Amino acid sequence: MSNDPAVLARRNHELTILNQVAEALNRSNQLDQALQTVLELVAELLGLHTGWVWLLRDDQTTHYLAAAYHLPPVLCHPQALEDDCYCLERFRDDDLERAANISVIRCSRLRHVPQGTAEVRFHSSIPLMAHGRKLGVFNVASPDWCELSAADLRLLHTVGDLLSMAIERTRLFERSLSLGAVEERNRIAREIHDTLAQGLTAVLLQLETADALFEVGATERGRAKIHQALQWTRYNLDEARRSVLDLRAAPLEGRSLVEALATLNHEHDPFNLELQTIGALQPLPLRIEVGLLRIVQEALNNVRQHAQASQVVIEYHATPSQIEICVHDNGCGFDPTLAKPQHFGLIGMNERTRLLGGSLEIKSTLGAGTEVCIAVPLGS
Numbered sequence: 001m002s003n004d005p006a007v008l009a010r011r012n013h014e015l016t017i018l019n020q021v022a023e024a025l026n027r028s029n030q031l032d033q034a035l036q037t038v039l040e041l042v043a044e045l046l047g048l049h050t051g052w053v054w055l056l057r058d059d060q061t062t063h064y065l066a067a068a069y070h071l072p073p074v075l076c077h078p079q080a081l082e083d084d085c086y087c088l089e090r091f092r093d094d095d096l097e098r099a100a101n102i103s104v105i106r107c108s109r110l111r112h113v114p115q116g117t118a119e120v121r122f123h124s125s126i127p128l129m130a131h132g133r134k135l136g137v138f139n140v141a142s143p144d145w146c147e148l149s150a151a152d153l154r155l156l157h158t159v160g161d162l163l164s165m166a167i168e169r170t171r172l173f174e175r176s177l178s179l180g181a182v183e184e185r186n187r188i189a190r191e192i193h194d195t196l197a198q199g200l201t202a203v204l205l206q207l208e209t210a211d212a213l214f215e216v217g218a219t220e221r222g223r224a225k226i227h228q229a230l231q232w233t234r235y236n237l238d239e240a241r242r243s244v245l246d247l248r249a250a251p252l253e254g255r256s257l258v259e260a261l262a263t264l265n266h267e268h269d270p271f272n273l274e275l276q277t278i279g280a281l282q283p284l285p286l287r288i289e290v291g292l293l294r295i296v297q298e299a300l301n302n303v304r305q306h307a308q309a310s311q312v313v314i315e316y317h318a319t320p321s322q323i324e325i326c327v328h329d330n331g332c333g334f335d336p337t338l339a340k341p342q343h344f345g346l347i348g349m350n351e352r353t354r355l356l357g358g359s360l361e362i363k364s365t366l367g368a369g370t371e372v373c374i375a376v377p378l379g380s
Helices: 005-026 031-045 080-083 086-092 150-215 219-246 257-260 285-308 344-355
Strands: 052-054 063-069 098-103 122-130 133-142 272-278 312-319 322-328 359-364 370-377
Touching: 005 031, 005 150, 031 052, 031 063, 031 133, 031 150, 031 359, 063 098, 098 322, 133 150, 219 272, 219 285, 257 272, 257 285, 285 312, 285 322, 285 344, 285 370, 344 359
Parallel strands: 272 312
Antiparallel strands: 052 063, 052 133, 098 122, 122 133, 312 322, 322 370, 359 370
């Protein structure tokens, strides 16, 4: 390593620039803000006049001005922003592998413009790449006739690498937000089915039965069914209010999963609910607790509507590596080979289990009840 004071001073200056650029990029997940920050820092720290960033669109053929700092007036014209140029052509043709000086003689944006360029006579172009994919071009310019030195170009190439990583990171962040919105819509759809749709189906079944009983003169039995429908309607109203609150807060309402499972037996349920636990004190991530609670709620809704059971047992077994929950009922059971493959309740349970990285198994025999078991891995 050289002990030349000038060399050491320059290296310290370069490290200062890279450190400030990295810190600025780490502070923001907004692409336009990150680009603008880097332009201003590089222009200030390298004593340059202006800078701008072209980014390629997804088609990899068209581009747009993503950020600019002290842009010359002539380049602010819309036509100038849409036209292609020498450095972008080189970049798309894989002929711009590292930072390079582009003189006014070759720059198609400046070549025939005697005024309005703020006396910018050349610019340096830095390719932006991520995982072999072209992102765009980062340009800096100066009114001086002299070109940037090889050392400055190396530094700018490193800045370009940092900027490329920031661009890729912010785009991944935006995609994750978009994916999160899709998952949230799916979650709301599951919430509606798990609560309102299931409950309203139960109300409809009770009213249809009551209507049939009234037609054959079984008035008292018909009134009993209407009374049950009223109970289900009140319950569904509570569930509707709870679902709205769940969109704003955790459905566990501050309880642990075990505590929430213990409250799932409603007074109008036709069965008794027993909860057996092993490892109830094992802490669980909130998303796993919420997902498992919804799966068990769906399993109990299926018992209410189809099983004709008098007893349901929830077995809860948690270890540091896995949690397993099984819901057993002593109901009429069903033939799994004849079950409707598109039954939305089963779809929702399978989807929730998949999102938790777990497995779902349903066992049933006609006349011998049904068992639903969910296993979800824990830890890293």
